[in-house]
Amino acid sequence: MKQFDITTDAEQLVGEVFTGLHSGGGRSSIPGGQTAANLALSNLQLRGYAKDRSEVLPLDSRGATVMSPYVRHNIISLSTLWDVAGKAPQYDRDKYRDELLWQEYARHLYARIGKKLFSNLRFEQTWDAPGDGWPEGMACVDFALDELHQDGWLVNQTRMWLASHWSVRNGKGWLHGQERMHQELIDGSRAANLLGWQWTVGSGNGKPYGFARWQVQKRAPELCGSCALKSACPIEKFPADRELSPVATDPLLSFDPSPEITTGPRVPVQVNKPDLVLLTIESLGDSDPAMAANPDLPVAFVFNEQALAKLQLSSKRIYFYLETLQDLATRRDLSVYLGDPVEFAKANKVAVTHAPVPSFGKFQTLAEVHPYPWLKLPHSGSVKSFSAWRGKLR
Template sequence: MRASPDIRGGQTAADAALAAFDVAGYAATRNRVLPESGRGASRLSPYIRHGLLSLQEAWNAVAAGPAPDASKFRDELLWQEYARHLYARVGMHLHRNLRFDVAWSGEFAPAAWPREMACVDWALSSLETDGWLVNQSRMWLASQYTVRSGAGWVAGQEYFHRHLLDGSRAANLLGWQWTVGAGSSKPYGFARWQVEKRAPQLCAACPLNRTCPIQNFPPDMDLRPVSNPTPLLVRDDDLATTQGPATVVQRSTPQSVLLTVESLGDADPALLAHPQLPAVFIFDEPALEKLQLSSKRLVFFVETLQDLATRRDVVVHLGDPRLIAPELKAAMTWAPVPSFAKYALSAVELHPWPWLAQPHAGSVQSFSAWRKNLSRPK
């Protein structure tokens, strides 16, 4: 079994994908959906999400490319970094509307994605089969689910998280917040025009071609600001906690290196610091039972660990990290996610997270506000 027909887990696959990526034409074609041969999207996101490629490595890789394309690609990398900064600061607040009121809670509503619409059926089938979508078709599904159908967006993003090989809480939650208007007050209006522009063959073959339910753009929505938004959006008074350790924190001598799903690459700082120690990974059984991740995502992890095992000793556990991790006496790389708390106290050595740009204490209410105070990446 493979994680995906086109995307394989592991450092070897990640390095090959980065070497094969040509940024030329990216700005014009990154949102092209069909035909697949005309897509400009990099498909590097699963490797970036799991630390097989760092944002800095991807940033450097396009330095010699055409300036407009390299600039657009780097903007997308910065969006990923913004998502990480935001999630590290606000944590679980990201699961609720940040700035504007839209439907957010409720059970998963499959009917919000009518599969008789060719565009919806094709995008959902791609998600469920391949575990990957270009950004444009992610926006189609998010907008259809909430803006068009009125379902609560948290359950929709949970379905994405279950299937996407690049499913990260930070990027997935942020993407849905912005697409449905909870983060920006401007919902993405999904209409036939986008499909005909990005994938015209879907409309041509659609059984609803003559009675298209998204023929016109949805009416503009005048969203109300949420009451009592978290003040963390405006100011961070505990920047040290948000950015994690600035230097290595050593409590005792490590006997292993414990990897998390945030950082599975050969360049994981703790892994690099201890080349002689076994690498350990814990399949978090309580979390897996709760999340019900697709087999594609699990196979991606297995492929990654198999690849790593060709270069060093790898030990895999299945169970509760809170019970297993204290026995490992492990070095770890700190990760900017709330779930890292289950490991933090048991690590005997903590290494800093490899930020593309260091978090700052100023506003993160929008990408532009965050970027205004950002120290520019090299």
């Protein structure tokens, strides 16, 4: 376990502490931290969101809010955004809340089925040709990849373009494509990224999203006009329809026999009096329940060295985490380490907020566990589709 000074310049930390633990890629223009998140929230404008959320170019026509990096780490909660949306015009409010519910659906699904989300959920998707599914030369794909590599963030429309182009158009395995995207996205949630790819390539709903020139001309017409392939467009027409065969679905998609396990504790559970608060990557905001309940305790965060070595995330993601922790350190007594968070929890009496992800199950010796800040509590009914899940919400 190696402790380091979080107040050290982030570039120095990335170069010295995280050597060999990231894949490079610079720093995003989207800053991490509660202060940055609060500023983004204060500037949030939802008027016109429903109409413009899928616009790509020109940039000033975009309606996407760029709140997802803060939502992913619960720096800004879904509940906070739900309340803010109540002040927007009805159509924009309803559409934005639909998107918040989609994020919550992804969390519920992942909390229930865990790593099974890495497998085809409901329909067989057998594309698995070798090689890169994003060949260079098409202005639309190149533009989306440039944004992904530069800022680690994309509007939902271009995420769908890239996922469809990788698998539906070029026949590459969706798991490899989603891994490439997950490395770069500063809002890279396993739940949301896996679910988005499953639905785009058809393994979630049986209807692959066909990426074609029509979408580019509608959402970013200037890209077609400047493309070297505009007279011989590889995506001039939609890809041929393809019926996907249903797969044997996991019974957990239909019914959860233990929703209380999926949900986690509904009230704080204390085994011992904690000496400090341990934050996880799932909850880094000032309103983290464990941290809020223990305002006088010191706080710790442990970068998972083994996981970082395996995942080789973009340095943009490392910078975002460091910026978030550096910002928090201006308000709380914070210690930051590189090592194994599970071993750290074994060696210390920690209070932590429950996280609805498979890796949280590795924690066995926790002094105090606080409820996860759900927007909607998980239920035991079907999660086979967004509509089926939503219909069972209380």
